[in-house]
Amino acid sequence: MQRTVKILGRDRELELIQAALRSGTHTLLEGPPGTGKSTLLRSVAAVQKVPFTFVEGNAELTPARLIGHFDPSQILERGYIPEIFIPGPLIDALTSGGLLYLEEINRIPEETLNVMLTVMSEGEITVPRYGRILAEPGFAIVAAMNPFDGVGVARLSSALYDRTCRIVVNYQSGEVETDIVGLHAPNAPKPWRAKAVEMVRRTRNHGDIMVGSSVRGAIDFTRMAMSLADIRGGTVDDWNVGLDAALVSLSGRIRLYESSARSAEQVITEIYTEIFGRKDEDNQNSSAGDASGETLARQ
Template sequence: MVQQWTTHLNDQVIGQSKAIKLSTIALLSGGHVLLEDRPGTGKTTLARSLATSVSAAFQRVQCTPDTLPSDILGMELFNPTTGTFERRTGPIFTSILLVDEINRTTPRTQSALLEAMQERQVTLGEVSLRLPDPFFVIATQNPFDGQGTFPLPQAQLDRFLFKLSLAPLSRESERRLLRNEHLSATPFTLQQTELAEMQQAVRDVLFHEAMEDYLLDFVEALRHHRDIEVGPSPRATLAYTMAARAHAYMDGRDYVSPEDIRALALPILGHRIVLTVEASLKTKPSKLIKSVLETIPVPSEV
């Protein structure tokens, strides 16, 4: 089933196998994805293809500077006829939510997503309403056009399991795109019950104590590194364990290996660490993460 799903997505979104695998891992592990790249690279196409490949409710929000929290969450409106307040829920009450160009809306509206992404609930007035299960947010943003944008604060970046960029298309991949091969993708729809079964299988993947020690040694080394001002949070560690389980499941294993942890280091931690001012002038988070990971002893036996 996993193979059919990813094959379908790779036929629809040509040349983005890594981003597709990581996006499906996020959905299976209960995380959220932030796609950051220049315009026209296929961010929205990937998000929409992933959403429509699952038989679940889907909504899209196109963010602009005048988008209000109530445009996403909903509101309570007074009905003068009945003399009561009526609840109107917003597009966030869906299973898969595409938030397009999230950095074009104001911090007030961005923060409206915080409770939903972490707690899986929304508060309207004095009432807290549960969101559907599953609930998956895939947001896009363009990092190159700073005019009229509002960078996401660190607290909200931490809510995203992965921050991804799309790979440059090879000549052959772009030729396939020109020939509209993506329009002839084999039809496939993952039923919601099948998705739930896959998510349960991910939770059942074994995370051995040796792998826990390997992961904890890694994140602690980052937290105490002299060039890192803000290291990974405990939320990041919890997300890491679920993502590693999903990565193992996608590779056909029922246990987590060191390769699962190594493969996910950059997409999980790259947006979660903040370098000191001095370090930011001479290196990048990705290079620092790689160098620290190489110093952690790999468990020889599990």
């Protein structure tokens, strides 16, 4: 009987990843931040009891950092012998038959990516002065990228796509995201949590926003509101508590179009008002104004 893992709203993606790993295929996960790409792979690796090596992709990830290097303090005294070689994450994954997870692969320098292409094709690597290293059974590379991030990233080559199976990981439904927030903030009222999630989801298709927030924003928004309400001696239903929590949690997570004439705070306030309504004082003043108008009309 094969063991399985469950993650909210990710049954299909889990099946695809497990199938790819069992077939010996290298995989590319594409999706915006906060969609659970790392969680998916870590969970599968844990259930299948496969060694897991995490590497954060950035411009500093050189071939030497990925593969490994000889200890420079030992070279003059002992020479280039295997005992002084310090393996990098790629060698660790190769020799343990584990998973090498490369996050933000489109931020990795081209020369480092070329090393990956060779390993993907041949299942081995030759390290100068060290020798040939073959991949143990189970070794696989899983890379992840955010296709919507255009800052500091490079376009992946067709050669890399040709060596991987591509799995798209999109945002989950509003109901699932509400349940996810509930796992991290179980004491928050579900109706309020649902509104917090709806607010975050609206940041993803707002006319002024180029990049919206992930469900992490909804989690922090809810936690912040709960904490702030406790400090102020109120509840999350307090209009000012919710707005302040939204501004702190979401204003830094969204990225506006350069053509937008508004600030992130203004946009967040607008969305908050659409979801949670206007401040009670404004409604009361409006009602009072209407009543005064009716009185004057009668006179």
